[in-house]
Amino acid sequence: MPELMQFLLSGATVGAVYALVALGFTIVYNASNVVNFAQGEFVMLGGMITVFAFQAGLPLPLAVLIAILAAAVIGVGFNKLTIEVARGAPVVSLIIITVGASIFIQGVAQVVFDKQLHRFPSFSGDDPIRILGATILPQSLWVIVGAIVVFIGLWAFFTRTLVGRAVLATSNNRIAAQLVGINTTFIMAFSFGLSAAIGALAGVLITPITLTSYQVGISLALKGFAAAMLGGMGNPMGALVGGILLGLLESLTAGYISSQYKDAVAFIVILTVLFAFPQGLFGRSSMERV
Amino acid sequence: MQRTIISATLASVISFGLTGIAAADIKIGATVSETGPASFLGDPEAKTLKLLVEQINAAGGVKGEKIKLFLYDDGGDPNKARTFATRLVEDDGVVAIIGGTTTGTSMAVMPVAEEARLPFISLAGAIEIIDPVRPNTFKTPHTDRMACEKIFDDMKKRGLTRIGMISGTDGFGASMRAQCLDVASKYGITIVAEETYGPKDADMTPQLTNIRSKSDVQAIINPGFGQGPAIVTRNYAQLGIALPLYQSHGVASNGFIELAGAKAAEGIRLPGTALLVGEMLPESDAQRLVVMAYKTSFEKATGTPVSTFGGYAHDAMRILVDALNRATSMKPAAVRDAIEKTSGLVGTTGTVTMSAKDHLGLDLGSFRMLEIRNGSWKLVN
Numbered sequence: 235m236p237e238l239m240q241f242l243l244s245g246a247t248v249g250a251v252y253a254l255v256a257l258g259f260t261i262v263y264n265a266s267n268v269v270n271f272a273q274g275e276f277v278m279l280g281g282m283i284t285v286f287a288f289q290a291g292l293p294l295p296l297a298v299l300i301a302i303l304a305a306a307v308i309g310v311g312f313n314k315l316t317i318e319v320a321r322g323a324p325v326v327s328l329i330i331i332t333v334g335a336s337i338f339i340q341g342v343a344q345v346v347f348d349k350q351l352h353r354f355p356s357f358s359g360d361d362p363i364r365i366l367g368a369t370i371l372p373q374s375l376w377v378i379v380g381a382i383v384v385f386i387g388l389w390a391f392f393t394r395t396l397v398g399r400a401v402l403a404t405s406n407n408r409i410a411a412q413l414v415g416i417n418t419t420f421i422m423a424f425s426f427g428l429s430a431a432i433g434a435l436a437g438v439l440i441t442p443i444t445l446t447s448y449q450v451g452i453s454l455a456l457k458g459f460a461a462a463m464l465g466g467m468g469n470p471m472g473a474l475v476g477g478i479l480l481g482l483l484e485s486l487t488a489g490y491i492s493s494q495y496k497d498a499v500a501f502i503v504i505l506t507v508l509f510a511f512p513q514g515l516f517g518r519s520s521m522e523r524v
Numbered sequence: 525m526q527r528t529i530i531s532a533t534l535a536s537v538i539s540f541g542l543t544g545i546a547a548a549d550i551k552i553g554a555t556v557s558e559t560g561p562a563s564f565l566g567d568p569e570a571k572t573l574k575l576l577v578e579q580i581n582a583a584g585g586v587k588g589e590k591i592k593l594f595l596y597d598d599g600g601d602p603n604k605a606r607t608f609a610t611r612l613v614e615d616d617g618v619v620a621i622i623g624g625t626t627t628g629t630s631m632a633v634m635p636v637a638e639e640a641r642l643p644f645i646s647l648a649g650a651i652e653i654i655d656p657v658r659p660n661t662f663k664t665p666h667t668d669r670m671a672c673e674k675i676f677d678d679m680k681k682r683g684l685t686r687i688g689m690i691s692g693t694d695g696f697g698a699s700m701r702a703q704c705l706d707v708a709s710k711y712g713i714t715i716v717a718e719e720t721y722g723p724k725d726a727d728m729t730p731q732l733t734n735i736r737s738k739s740d741v742q743a744i745i746n747p748g749f750g751q752g753p754a755i756v757t758r759n760y761a762q763l764g765i766a767l768p769l770y771q772s773h774g775v776a777s778n779g780f781i782e783l784a785g786a787k788a789a790e791g792i793r794l795p796g797t798a799l800l801v802g803e804m805l806p807e808s809d810a811q812r813l814v815v816m817a818y819k820t821s822f823e824k825a826t827g828t829p830v831s832t833f834g835g836y837a838h839d840a841m842r843i844l845v846d847a848l849n850r851a852t853s854m855k856p857a858a859v860r861d862a863i864e865k866t867s868g869l870v871g872t873t874g875t876v877t878m879s880a881k882d883h884l885g886l887d888l889g890s891f892r893m894l895e896i897r898n899g900s901w902k903l904v905n
Contacts, residue, residue, distance in 0.1 A: 237733055240763075244729040251726055349563035351751050353783050360785060362762045369729075369762050444726040445751045445783055449561060453724040489730035493719045494693075 236367030241489035242482065243365065247374040249481020251444060253381040254436035255458025256465065256473035258429050260388060263468045265401045265425035268328045272312065272336035274455025275343075276430040279305045280437025281446030282343060285352040294354065302434045308339075309430025310423050318422065336451060343448040356442040373442045380439045381474060384432055388470040401425055464504050466517025475515060480504070549592040550585070550619060550854060552577075552844065553612030555633065556647065556837070557625035560600035564750075566625040568822075568834030569647055570595060573622065575825050576841045586848045594618055598629055605629035609636040619848075619856055620863075622840045624648050625833075627695060634661050643847075643860040645840040647833070649774075650699050654883040660860055662883040664839040664873060665832075666795075666891055668700035668747070669707060671773045674795040674891045675745060676704075676711035678904070684743040684768065688717035688735035690728065690756060692748035696774050697723070700747035716741055723752055729759045736765055743767050749774040754783035761788035768793065776800055776894070777831050786899030793904065795891040799835045799872045801901050814870045832872075839871035 255277055262270040280301050287297035316331050323331075357376055362369035391398040403411040404421045412418050437446065444450070457480070465476025480500055487499040507515065554573055557566030577593045585591060594616045596608040605624060612618045613636060620643040624630025627650035634653070637644035638660050646653050646663040653663050679687065691701040697720075708715055717738045719731035735741060744767055746756050753775045760769055769792050771780070776796035781789050798805060802815040818838050819830045846869055847862035848854070866878045866885060874890020893904040 237737060240733045241730045244727045248725075248727045344559060344563065349559070349567050350779060351564070351754070351783055353754075360758075360761075360787065362764070369764070371762055440726070443755075445754060447564075447751075450724070485727070485730045488719075488721075489734060493721060493731050497722060 237489065239366045239368035241485045243368050243370040243374070244489075245482035245485035246378060246478065247370065247443065247481070248484060249461075249478035250374070250378040250381045251436075251440045251454075251477075252457050252461040252480050253474045253477025254377065254384065254439065255433070255454050256462040256477045257381065257384050257388060257470060258433040258436060259458060259462045260468055260470050260473055261401065261425045261429040261432070263405075263462075264392065265405050265422055266317070266328070267325050267405055268317070268332065269459065269467070270426075270429065271329065271332045271455055271459070272339060272451075273429065273433050273458065274451030274453070275336045275339040276305050276309060276433030276451075277437040277440075277454050277458075278343065278446060278448065278451035279308065279339070279430075280434030281441035281450070282347050282352065282437075282448065283434075284438050284441065285354055285446065286347060288354045294357075297354075298438050301438060302431050305434030305437075306427040306431040309426040309428075309433075312339075312430070313423050313426035317426070318419070336455070340448055340451060347448055349448060351445050351447045353441060353445045371443070373439075377439045377443065380435065381477070384435070385470050385474045388432075392470070397421075397424070460501070460504055463514055464507055466511075466514030469514075469516045469518070472514050472516035548589060550589050550848065551592050551594060551617060553594045553596075553609075553616055553618035553621045553623075555596045555598045555605050555608040555612070555621070555623040555629070557600040557629060558597035560598075562600040562626045564831075565647075565833040566597070566600070568826075568828070568831045569623075569625060569837035570597070571826050572818075572822060572834040572837040573841060575822060576838065579821065580845060586845055591845075598623075598625075600626060600629065602628045602632035606632040606636060609633040613637075613640040613642060618642070619854060620645070620844055620859055622647070622837065622844065624653075627653065627699070630663070634658065637661065640856075641860070642856045643844075643863050645844060645863070647836040647840060649696065651703065657881060657883050662843070662863055662878070664836045664843070664871070664876075664884075666773060666797075666873060666886055667703075667884065668696070668772070669703040670886070670888055670891060671700060671795050672704040672707050672747075673711070674888055674893060675770045675772075675793075676708065676713050677888070678793060678893050679713060679743055679768075679770070680711050682743075682768070685712055686714050686716050686740050687743045687745055688719070688738065688741045688767075689715050689745050689747070690719040690721065690731050690735060691746065692723050692750075692752040693720050694723040694749055694752075696749040696772075697747050697752070700772055700774075704745065704747060721748075721752055721756070723748075723750060725752065726755065727759065728752075728756050729763060732756070732759055732763055732765060736763065736767075741767060743770065745770045745772075747772050747774075751783070754780060757784035757792065758788050761785075770794060773797075773832065773891070778829055779831075781896055781899055786896075789896045790898070792896045794894055796894045796901070797832050797835055797873045797890075798892055799830055799832055800894060801892060801903055804901070804903055810870050810875060811872070815872050818872055835872035839873055839876070842871055843869060843876060 283301035356373040358372035461477040465472025483500045488496045556569045598605040624646040627648040630646040630648040651667040691697040717735045771794040798811040805812040851858040851862040869876045874886040876885040878885035
């Protein structure tokens, strides 16, 4: 029994990490149907900027704030310099542009920061919390709570606020959205800024657990992307559930079958789910208006 | 025993004075992974090579001739490493090649160097590079097999014979895992539980839980590299596992203690080079002088702490310069012969004595068993 409990807690920890990254994909996808593969780089920037601001002597909360704001600014600039310039291009081209931008951000990060692994102290110490014979670190709770808070925030944003609905409208039909008075240029800039900020927040929360370096972005983005696909791209609920599910799948496979097949089993399950529900567990099927 | 740069300089000044021939540069080539996934190894290596060449040239060069370093960054890509090796041979006309930060890039450079009959000193760990021995290929780091042997030797001394192994699935972890499995029986060690993890995994508590649940496990060994071992160490502390934990030489750096946290890393043992414990070596230790000289000059020039990996580059350059001083001519074949006759050269990894059958030249004694105590290293005897 303590074994199962440990596997579940480990799965929840890793799953919350994936969920936080997956949630970052939601906003940009909802505004433009673009899967932003540079999302992982914002996670990396959140962690790295915090590390360097903290090392420079700033108190941790201030370093965190600077990291999130800086990432948001970079996100807006990213949109201005790439997506906005290529506005008329098909979605596939835009996705490829985000891949290119992510390589660029990584390259700049290794020059501006360095090539070493880094970490900063956990927010509430490193004394494990015991639950039914298993243990979890306080930082994992921060990540889990962070994922849930971001999820609730996004859900409220898309269903309860005018801006959130304007984002959805922009994705549905940009020209129609413009015609009803939505400033789509602003909406796009805003979406990138917000999703970069969420990515950076994810980076801040997970760095004490996963460590960070200039190259963590891509692998995190891939896991986050897999989680988002599993849950349904664009749906905050899907990102949360998809992330946790992926984490649990990995840890239970590592625990009960073999750690060798951890990733393979997880991806077989994802493939199976996508065969049955091509839109993911909570995805909405796309509609074409005539 | 110890050949210092001063004696090299002296020799060079004399020969220069006698012959009085206008000096042509000695061209040395290098391809290391300054960027890319192995950059935390390649970066200190590149800095070390540049620093040493500067120092040697400032002291008068080799036999009165200045060294010219052709340094390329292969980004950890074996294809690029091969291309650069070809360029070094064909365009730059170097006399020897240092490099191959990783086993992958080294194995790519090797055929080029062998075909051109150019001495090649690799900075990578795997035993495949020098076993079987190829005429022109040498290397400086200890092999992963030696790391396993050093660890098992220490386990045997402590009476630990039934162990669990958790290894990374990256190249380094997989290679060392295979070597450890291979030599375990020689030391009477039985591996009763075996787990793996991906190099980017964020949590290894399920694997460690499984190892712990085997009732007769007496110790845990973690062949791995990069962030994995730091996370394993943190998870090991989180689960409150009381068994002795052994890490590999792949994480022998102060950065590891920082990442894992001094509290979690308390009591961990790993085989490392003298470079990490330079200040703690007794005055009588042959390596002390070399290690401290390199440490001081590297830290002064770069502002960053020395790492084992920069030490590998340091040793490669010193072996090469020592050979250049002894070589009968500046032809690659003569330099190769001189490298093979390296004897008693004190480097940061150990005292190197090569032969036609041994292109590494280090023994187990040159590995130091280190233990982490209160956030710093302690020598275990």
